[in-house]
Amino acid sequence: MRYISTPSVMKKIVFAMMVSAVCAGSARAASEADYLAAVAAAESANKEAGRLRNQWTVTQAAINAAKKAAESGNLDQALKSAQEAEALAKASIVQATSEKQRWKEMEIR
Amino acid sequence: MAASIRVRAVLNGEVAEVQTLIQHPMDTGLVKDAKGEVIPAHYIQQLTFTHKERTVFLADWGTAVSKDPYVKFAFKGAAKGDELKVSWVDNKGATDSLTATIQ
Amino acid sequence: MSALRLLLALATTLGLSASAMAADKPDPAADAKALQDYFVKKFPKVAFDDFVNGPYSMNADMRKQWEEKEQFPPYEFALDSGKEMFAKPFKNGKTYADCFANGGIGIRQNYPYFDDKEGKVITLELALNRCREANGEQPYSYVKDEMASLTAYMAYTSRGKRFDIKIPDDPRALEAFERGKEYFYTRRGQLNFSCASCHVQSPGERIRAEILAPALGILNAMPIYRSEWSGMGTISRRIVTCNSQTRAVPLEPQSDEYRNLEYYLSYVSNGLPVSGPGARP
Numbered sequence: 217m218r219y220i221s222t223p224s225v226m227k228k229i230v231f232a233m234m235v236s237a238v239c240a241g242s243a244r245a246a247s248e249a250d251y252l253a254a255v256a257a258a259e260s261a262n263k264e265a266g267r268l269r270n271q272w273t274v275t276q277a278a279i280n281a282a283k284k285a286a287e288s289g290n291l292d293q294a295l296k297s298a299q300e301a302e303a304l305a306k307a308s309i310v311q312a313t314s315e316k317q318r319w320k321e322m323e324i325r
Numbered sequence: 326m327a328a329s330i331r332v333r334a335v336l337n338g339e340v341a342e343v344q345t346l347i348q349h350p351m352d353t354g355l356v357k358d359a360k361g362e363v364i365p366a367h368y369i370q371q372l373t374f375t376h377k378e379r380t381v382f383l384a385d386w387g388t389a390v391s392k393d394p395y396v397k398f399a400f401k402g403a404a405k406g407d408e409l410k411v412s413w414v415d416n417k418g419a420t421d422s423l424t425a426t427i428q
Numbered sequence: 429m430s431a432l433r434l435l436l437a438l439a440t441t442l443g444l445s446a447s448a449m450a451a452d453k454p455d456p457a458a459d460a461k462a463l464q465d466y467f468v469k470k471f472p473k474v475a476f477d478d479f480v481n482g483p484y485s486m487n488a489d490m491r492k493q494w495e496e497k498e499q500f501p502p503y504e505f506a507l508d509s510g511k512e513m514f515a516k517p518f519k520n521g522k523t524y525a526d527c528f529a530n531g532g533i534g535i536r537q538n539y540p541y542f543d544d545k546e547g548k549v550i551t552l553e554l555a556l557n558r559c560r561e562a563n564g565e566q567p568y569s570y571v572k573d574e575m576a577s578l579t580a581y582m583a584y585t586s587r588g589k590r591f592d593i594k595i596p597d598d599p600r601a602l603e604a605f606e607r608g609k610e611y612f613y614t615r616r617g618q619l620n621f622s623c624a625s626c627h628v629q630s631p632g633e634r635i636r637a638e639i640l641a642p643a644l645g646i647l648n649a650m651p652i653y654r655s656e657w658s659g660m661g662t663i664s665r666r667i668v669t670c671n672s673q674t675r676a677v678p679l680e681p682q683s684d685e686y687r688n689l690e691y692y693l694s695y696v697s698n699g700l701p702v703s704g705p706g707a708r709p
Contacts, residue, residue, distance in 0.1 A: 266677075269679060269685065270616050270676065271676070271677035272617060272618045272675050272676060272677065273617075273618075273672060273675045273676065273677055274618050274675050276677070304618070307618075308618075311615060311616065311620065312616075315614045315615050315616070318615075319610055319613040319614040319615070319622065320613070322613045322622060322624050322625075322628070322629075323609070323613050323624075324462050324463050324466045324624075324628060325459075325462050328508070331500070331504055331505075333499075333500065344499065344500045346500055346502070346504065346505075348505050391658065392658040392659075393502060393505070393658065395500065395502070
């Protein structure tokens with residue numbers, strides 16, 4: 217059984233990978249609207265992080281990279297960088313929120 | 326502007342120990358400023374220590390020497406109260422000198 | 429019997445509530461003692477006063493190099509220009525000496541202090557700029573050479589004097605201390621570091637090529653000549669740079685957070701001598 221099933225599982229995986237590759241390839245390229253929405257989301261999350269006094273330098277760097285890519289017409293890259301920036305901003309918010317209590321764990325008493 | 330040089334020369338037995346600190350940017354010409362413009366090279370090319378008309382230490386420097394360089398060396402043949410003249414010339418032609426007394 | 433039991437129960441309750449109250453109310457003296465004890469226990473070979481010498485107190489090789497360097501310290505130029513700047517009158521004829529107790533000489537150990545009129549912490553750098561502004565001069569950048577030269581001179585005239593930071597019995601002062609402590613222990617930046625990650629957990633260890641300084645006494649050596657910067661750095665510059673190295677966006681120099689942090693860090697180093705200006709690799 218093992219000898220038979222293993223190649224068939226492999227085949228299935230390879231097939232799935234091919235399908236997903238084809239799908240990714242056929243997915244429409246990022247539109248300007250996608251990019252604008254993503255960069256707006258990133259900026260608003262980063263603003264929230266600023267309100268919590270905990271922005272990360274890398275967030276602004278990713279936003280800048282997104283804008284630069286958009287200017288040069290590479291919307292796929294622009295979307296990717298904007299999404300990364302939003303993820304970073306959200307992580308900084310989570311950090312600031314959880315540290316409100318967690319800092320006490322490090323305190324020397 | 327002799328303010329760019331600090332010297333301390335102390336006689337220790339028959340050897341005079343000299344320490345010098347010089348204030349100088351020592352720009353290499355490879356660094357850019359905040360606006361992205363190259364800071365032109367500006368460095369000390371020659372540093373000379375003279376004791377009684379004799380050059381006891383001569384350094385030909387390039388851009389690899391750090392900002393505000395520090396030099397320490399020793400030489401024989403000096404007596405307490407002797408004068409030691411320090412001078413430098415940089416690649417822009419600026420110069421400075423100072424005469425210290427050996428203690 | 430029952431009366432005794434009641435009394436016991438009452439005493440227990442009272443005792444409990446008293447300790448609960450003690451836990452709620454900030455106790456800076458206890459915090460300072462706990463932190464000092466922590467360092468003394470962690471580094472039994474380091475003399476207490478030596479903590480102000482940062483990494484040199486924990487690494488014999490670095491110490492040797494530093495002692496050699498101290499014969500001809502790299503902050504000398506800053507010290508000289510600071511002395512000159514300090515004595516030079518403003519356009520209105522007054523000088524820095526008019527703004528400070530004892531003419532500004534030998535007072536570094538009293539900063540920062542809590543100002544009860546403003547309800548906030550006043551650091552030495554802030555006081556210097558306020559002095560300038562009160563006399564019609566432009567304030568200096570908190571992270572550049574002029575400020576470092578001035579504080580270098582003021583620290584130099586106070587060398588050996590022991591930090592004597594006061595926390596008045598004012599809820600706002602206690603709050604400032606608590607907020608400073610919170611800032612110190614709060615992780616921030618993409619690298620998820622707090623001040624304490626380096627300066628409490630790992631002093632004496634290397635981070636890349638540097639040897640980390642202990643939090644205890646870290647401000648006593650300020651301002652510092654950093655060879656890495658090939659120049660002088662103020663307390664503001666040090667904190668701003670610490671922040672950006674953890675990939676956190678630094679706050680404005682002399683923001684409330686930084687002032688509180690300085691208050692906390694200075695208070696817990698009470699009793700340690702001023703050693704600034706310092707030299708660090």
